[in-house]
Amino acid sequence: MWILQLSDLHVPSSWRDVGQRELLMGQLVERTLDAGVARHDLAVVVCGDMTHRGDPDGYPRAAEFLTGLMSILIDFAPVLVLCPGNHDIVASDRPFEDYNRFAWKLTEADQFLFSGRQTCSKFVCRDSEFVIANSAYHGDTGFGRIDLRPLRKLLAEPPAVNRILVTHHHLIPCSYDSSNAHNCSVLRNSYEVMDLAAGKEVGVVLHGHLHLRSTMTVGTSAMAIVGAGSGGNSPDLPTFQCNLLHVELGRVQVIRSFYFLLDPAGGRLQEISN
């Protein structure tokens, strides 16, 4: 299974396509073909923060962006896997209602809808399963936490060939910017999550939140933890970053990372060497 990992789209209600999008998408397709991705073997995974600061009007624009992306990639017949983030908490009394509406319209799949009754879910696609854990399920925008009970239950089931855990918040604290709270907004129960996941044949954990590309391996099973940078739609987040991963036989075989600076003068999708 090939995975195109995006995260932190932060699409504002004022989003408009100023032309680079087509350029970027076209180059993404070239890179995907160049990597040898076959039809029906691609999943586009978005690790949360579809809208910006809980703005419900960001969702139609985020849907427009993702519909455009899926349409450009149509020759690969990709599936779309979605996970909410802390910016997708729109209102305290109905935190993921707008997100759920957005996810339903794009996927018509219950597995991408989250509430107090469904904090984790599983989406199976051919020989791969995506276990999606809503790390913002508790409704607090300040930090991440995964609901361990349903996660344990899902991971106790017999695994598919490739088992991929998808969440929003990063698992390992980072103090790259001492002026913000990112090192405090880490997944609070990340040790339990990593311990559980590594023991239950999770080959890779995909996350976002930090707006930084990162790759680490953990445990004796060398479980990969891969973070994607931002989707670059918000005016204060002009840089687009994504990862193209190949997961086979339960492990990450290849990770290619790309970076695109959204500049009115034009831009190029550049590969980052690992």
Place this chain on the structure above:
Amino acid sequence: MLTLEGASFSELARKAVEACNHGPVLNLVLHASVSRDELDSPFLDGFKSKALKWQDPVRPTDLVFNHGEYMMGALDYVVDELRRKPDSNRACAVLLRTSDLIGRGDEPVPSFLVVQFAVDQAAGLLSTTCYYRALEVVEFLPVNLAEAALMSKSVLSGYPGVADVDLTLFAFRAHRTPGFNLFERASLDLAAHYDVYSAVVSGNTDQLATWISSKLVVESQIETEGLQQLLVAVERQPAGVYSAEVVENLAEAIDAMEQLREFRCTKSTGAEVALLTERVQTSLKAARDGLV
């Protein structure tokens, strides 16, 4: 006629969209037998606040109309009627009379016409049946299902021992119109004249883009006044402040919307409607994306 069965409300919604992929379906019947818990599913959660607005006895200001204003407290009557006579055939709410349609042309009135309930306490079953004169399955059906869930929960509040719900929806004409706007007035049409003018003069392109985007839905009740205000304000700015592309596309969108409004007086669906709708969407996106 087509009958679709589902094990969940989300499955019904998915099947209905698939059924209408190649055109409207006449006499679509949707049926699900579910447990009471399904009334709180994550799928229905996603549409609950919209359903509450549609059920509100006082029409919210951002809706052209709603169901609650036509139901006039009918659910209270239903609950009382079932308490009075558990096997009553009158536990129903009727939203429209023929007189509400005669002479009204295409003025907006509910498609949701009737809902009826029955409770079989021995069997632990609530039956809810709804009838729609027309039903849009992509955008509106999930909201209607959420409304049916809310209404069912209201009735069930008096029956803690009833564990199952049998839901049947009849739609005379079910159709698929992605982007259908649920009779919600766009934020541009709710904005004050002064705010629109002020945003244009100050070059607040983010606000202008948000407003133009708010018109990207497929409106049943087509409103062009907000766009016209915006166009007039943009045209009055010194040359070069806004590109000719923005002006042309705003004008094109308004023209297409007015043609669509006129065309819809005689036909609701079809290739011509689809073409005009496409023209509106393309022009609006081009106008929005031309704002720099």
